[in-house]
Each structure stands twice: as structure tokens, then as C-alpha cells.
Amino acid sequence: MNRTADTENLAGLVQIALGTAVPVTGIQRLRGGSKKGVYRVHLGGPPTSVMVYSWAQEENFWPRATDAPDPGDPFAAATGLPRLLAATHELQTAGVRSPRVLWSDDSHQHYPADVAVIEDVPAGSLETLMDTDPARAETVLHDLAASLTRLHARTTDHYGPLGHLENYGTSCEQMVLQRARGDLDEGARRDERLRAAHPLILQRLHDLHDRVRPRQKYSLIHGELGPDHVLVDTAGQSVLIDIEGLMFFDIEWEHAFLELRFHDRYTALAVDALDEDRLRLYRLAMRLSLVTGPLRLLDGDFPDRTPMQHIAEHNLQMTLALIKEPMRSP
Missing domain, CATH: 3.90.1200.10 (Aminoglycoside phosphotransferase (APH), C-terminal lobe)
Incomplete structure (x- = not known):
């Protein structure tokens, strides 16, 4: 199964998010993500790079549950754009740093899945x-x-x-x-x-x-x-x-x-x-x-x-x- 997003579409999302035709110089899928696709998009900047999160079903490696997950279960699969946005807001309120959400979209008009363009923090982990x-x-x-x-x-x-x-x-x-x-x-x-x-x-x-x-x-x-x-x-x-x-x-x-x-x-x-x-x-x-x-x-x-x-x-x-x-x- 192809688990990688179309890089041309990702480049278009970044340009929509930044409101400019900043040139995209490279895209890499980061390893380790099991519930969403995480991509670093390199730009002719500034900024020199941003992250794109994609919640396309084909990028979720966990076996699909037969029943719909209970949204109130603390241990249910913690993923999805609404949860990212809610958590970002909660952390900001608490005064705790997390990457800024530069743009997000759940309309599927620009991409066939929920997506978000996120601040890149390139200094490492x-x-x-x-x-x-x-x-x-x-x-x-x-x-x-x-x-x-x-x-x-x-x-x-x-x-x-x-x-x-x-x-x-x-x-x-x-x-x-x-x-x-x-x-x-x-x-x-x-x-x-x-x-x-x-x-x-x-x-x-x-x-x-x-x-x-x-x-x-x-x-x-x-x-x-x-x-x-x-x-x-x-x-x-x-x-x-x-x-x-x-x-x-x-x-x-x-x-x-x-x-x-x-x-x-x-x-x-x-x-x-x-x-x-x-x-x-x-x-x-x-x-x-x-x-x-x-x-x-x-x-x-x-x-x-x-x-x-x-x-x-x-x-x-x-x-x-x-x-x-x-x-x-x-």
C-alpha cells in the first residue's frame, strides 16, 4: 500500500497556508509516525521549512477497529485535527510551548484528508x-x-x-x-x-x-x-x-x-x-x-x-x- 502523500499536493497546501508562492525545494516524510503522516517541507523561505500533518486513513498504520472509537475514552487512539487544535489551545492557555498551527483545513477541498501546516522547530529533539x-x-x-x-x-x-x-x-x-x-x-x-x-x-x-x-x-x-x-x-x-x-x-x-x-x-x-x-x-x-x-x-x-x-x-x-x-x- 502507498503510505506517502503526493508531494505536489503538499507543496500546494504550504503555499495556501503561507499566502505566498514561496518555492518548495524539497519534501521528506519523517519516520516514526504511526497515526498520521508527518512531512518536513523545505522552502526557499523565509521560513526555510514548515511541517505538514496529514490524517489520511492510509497513513494510519494501526489496524482499523471494527467499532467506532469512543471519543470519551482516554485511551482511545489519540489522533485527528480537532484534537490537535484543542490541545494547542489548551497548551497556549497553560503557557506551555508547542509548534504553532499556521493553517489547517478539514473541508477536503484542497486535500482528500484533514491537514495542518505547522511551525517547524528544526533545532532537533x-x-x-x-x-x-x-x-x-x-x-x-x-x-x-x-x-x-x-x-x-x-x-x-x-x-x-x-x-x-x-x-x-x-x-x-x-x-x-x-x-x-x-x-x-x-x-x-x-x-x-x-x-x-x-x-x-x-x-x-x-x-x-x-x-x-x-x-x-x-x-x-x-x-x-x-x-x-x-x-x-x-x-x-x-x-x-x-x-x-x-x-x-x-x-x-x-x-x-x-x-x-x-x-x-x-x-x-x-x-x-x-x-x-x-x-x-x-x-x-x-x-x-x-x-x-x-x-x-x-x-x-x-x-x-x-x-x-x-x-x-x-x-x-x-x-x-x-x-x-x-x-x-x-
């Missing part, structure tokens, strides 16, 4: 900077920590994706448990090691869930914030991308992911007063998700298969290690 310039990365990490403080300070007594805040008749921890059980069942059908450990993992999930205390206050979180989802602008500011999953949820869900992705650099982002019982449940649930999700993606024709296989295998090993940890006293 925090992930790259952590390898190439650790001292500068440390400065960006502190800026990111300040951004997260502003983001998480926005709270509500309902949870869910932006525009769909409810109480859902259940709690965040119950929703996470239900999702983790589904991931465990699906993963066990795909890997015999997970199948053998299924009873122990299921028991650990329920034991951890039973220790979590009720809560009625939720924070605005990114949800999947790794160093690859943080760009660095020319001023050294952190810039959040892949923001469509922005939602109000338990802050521990955010920190479980930050721990997982930032490793020893997480100390710059750590905060006090997190619920350790909630964190322990969410760590295990997140590992299960990162086993089953990549395996599901590999059912299709996702091109970067080796990294996905490594993600699934690493998180399977971490899942098995987590259930060997002794339960702390209540």
Missing part, C-alpha cells in the same frame, strides 16, 4: 541533545520541568480527553486496571512467556489496584511525553509535540511514563507528593501496554519494525521483573 550535548540538555530539562509544572497545575474534578470530561461511572485507577487486563489477555495470546505469567501478573494488578486511595482531582497531562516528543527551539525552550493525547487524568500516569522514558534524567522532572501506590499500578499497566501495543502495530505493514520489536521485548522483560518485586507493606 531533546532526545538527540541528551546524547550530543548533555550540559545543554540539562538546561532544557529544567525548562521542561517548569512547563510541566504549569501544565499539571491545571486541574479539574472530571477526567478524560479534552472536550469529553466526565466521571464515566468509574475511577482512573479502575479504568487503568481494565485496560491493563485487556492488554494482558491480548499479549498472552501473542507471547507464550506472557501467557505463562498471566496468573501472577493479573493477581499483581489487582493487589496494586486494591491499595489505591480514591481521588477526585485530575491534572492536565501530555500522556506520552518522552524526550523524542520534546523539541528544542533556537531560544533553548522545550517544545511539546504529539500533543493530540492531551487529557485530564491522574498526574501519576504522566510521571510513570516520564520515569520510563527519561531514565536517570527523570530526577530533573520528579515532583513530591505523588501517590506511590497509584504509581506502582500505573508502572505495571504501562509496561503491559508497551508490550501489546507494538505487537498489535506489527500485525500491519508498519515500516520501522525492528524498533517496535525491541520496544515490545524490552517492556515484556520489565513486566516480568516488576511482578518479582516484593509488595511493600500497606
Whole structure:
């Protein structure tokens, strides 16, 4: 299947967005996107480049669900132009930097899918900077920590994706448990090691869930914030991308992911007063998700298969290690 947009059409979109006949000198599809096409368009500028997001169905590598996704499900596929626009507005309100949306269109008059032309932040990612310039990365990490403080300070007594805040008749921890059980069942059908450990993992999930205390206050979180989802602008500011999953949820869900992705650099982002019982449940649930999700993606024709296989295998090993940890006293 052809998963690449027509470059001539993309060039036309950029010229509409910028309101000028700025020459397009090159277009490249960036690797890694699994739910939308992400293209860098090089220009005779200024600007010298912009990004184009395309939500064409053929650029979504995830297996198509048989049922329409529930827009209120915090864990449903977080993608689409409306979610990008809502998240961009919410981040601006919170004082958190993300790429500016220069132009967007859902009429399909100019292109046969929802599209957006986005500010390019070409200085690179925090992930790259952590390898190439650790001292500068440390400065960006502190800026990111300040951004997260502003983001998480926005709270509500309902949870869910932006525009769909409810109480859902259940709690965040119950929703996470239900999702983790589904991931465990699906993963066990795909890997015999997970199948053998299924009873122990299921028991650990329920034991951890039973220790979590009720809560009625939720924070605005990114949800999947790794160093690859943080760009660095020319001023050294952190810039959040892949923001469509922005939602109000338990802050521990955010920190479980930050721990997982930032490793020893997480100390710059750590905060006090997190619920350790909630964190322990969410760590295990997140590992299960990162086993089953990549395996599901590999059912299709996702091109970067080796990294996905490594993600699934690493998180399977971490899942098995987590259930060997002794339960702390209540």
C-alpha cells in the first residue's frame, strides 16, 4: 500500500497556508509516525521549512477497529485535527510551548484528508541533545520541568480527553486496571512467556489496584511525553509535540511514563507528593501496554519494525521483573 502523500499536493497546501508562492525545494516524510503522516517541507523561505500533518486513513498504520472509537475514552487512539487544535489551545492557555498551527483545513477541498501546516522547530529533539550535548540538555530539562509544572497545575474534578470530561461511572485507577487486563489477555495470546505469567501478573494488578486511595482531582497531562516528543527551539525552550493525547487524568500516569522514558534524567522532572501506590499500578499497566501495543502495530505493514520489536521485548522483560518485586507493606 502507498503510505506517502503526493508531494505536489503538499507543496500546494504550504503555499495556501503561507499566502505566498514561496518555492518548495524539497519534501521528506519523517519516520516514526504511526497515526498520521508527518512531512518536513523545505522552502526557499523565509521560513526555510514548515511541517505538514496529514490524517489520511492510509497513513494510519494501526489496524482499523471494527467499532467506532469512543471519543470519551482516554485511551482511545489519540489522533485527528480537532484534537490537535484543542490541545494547542489548551497548551497556549497553560503557557506551555508547542509548534504553532499556521493553517489547517478539514473541508477536503484542497486535500482528500484533514491537514495542518505547522511551525517547524528544526533545532532537533531533546532526545538527540541528551546524547550530543548533555550540559545543554540539562538546561532544557529544567525548562521542561517548569512547563510541566504549569501544565499539571491545571486541574479539574472530571477526567478524560479534552472536550469529553466526565466521571464515566468509574475511577482512573479502575479504568487503568481494565485496560491493563485487556492488554494482558491480548499479549498472552501473542507471547507464550506472557501467557505463562498471566496468573501472577493479573493477581499483581489487582493487589496494586486494591491499595489505591480514591481521588477526585485530575491534572492536565501530555500522556506520552518522552524526550523524542520534546523539541528544542533556537531560544533553548522545550517544545511539546504529539500533543493530540492531551487529557485530564491522574498526574501519576504522566510521571510513570516520564520515569520510563527519561531514565536517570527523570530526577530533573520528579515532583513530591505523588501517590506511590497509584504509581506502582500505573508502572505495571504501562509496561503491559508497551508490550501489546507494538505487537498489535506489527500485525500491519508498519515500516520501522525492528524498533517496535525491541520496544515490545524490552517492556515484556520489565513486566516480568516488576511482578518479582516484593509488595511493600500497606
